[in-house]
Amino acid sequence: MTSKNYWLLKSEPGAYSFADLINEIDQTAEWDGVRSYSGRNTMRDDMKLGDRVLFYHSNSKPSAVVGIAVVVKEGYPDYTAWDPNSEHPDPKSTPEKPVWYMVDIKAESEFKKPVSLQEIKRTQGLEDMVLVKNSRLSVQPVSEKEWNIIVSIGIG
DNA sequence: GCCAACGTTGGC
């Protein structure tokens, strides 16, 4: 029996927002540009087809979970790393020896009511979220309990 | 805009 897992992905809405994802063809995008090892490992090893994702706007007013997406392609090399004209080139990574990985995600639904960081911090059951404890991880796991609480607030 | 937290780099 395969159990689905839950994740949270951060993006600064000025760089890439949930609306941008919705506006993509098929509402699907490559989650390229992650250049941290823990994020790389999570995307390469742990995020599976059908896993669901909280889409979080960081550095925002207010910072908040704004919608849900689903993993539609499992970890594969982030080829933008060896494109010198990309946003996040990294000469350490080559097609022969890729360093960075990404997944594809598809927008599923937009929250009626964004769930702000403030609200997360004061909501019972969410005090152990990685988002609260380690504010710097841009790709992070979410427990089923945390998922259910946030989605029930967001769906309204 | 400030700056704390923390992941990463690089000197030794």
Next chain:
DNA sequence: GCCAACGTTGGC
């Protein structure tokens, strides 16, 4: 392989 310095994230 330790750990200080550096750079970045992201809340406030």
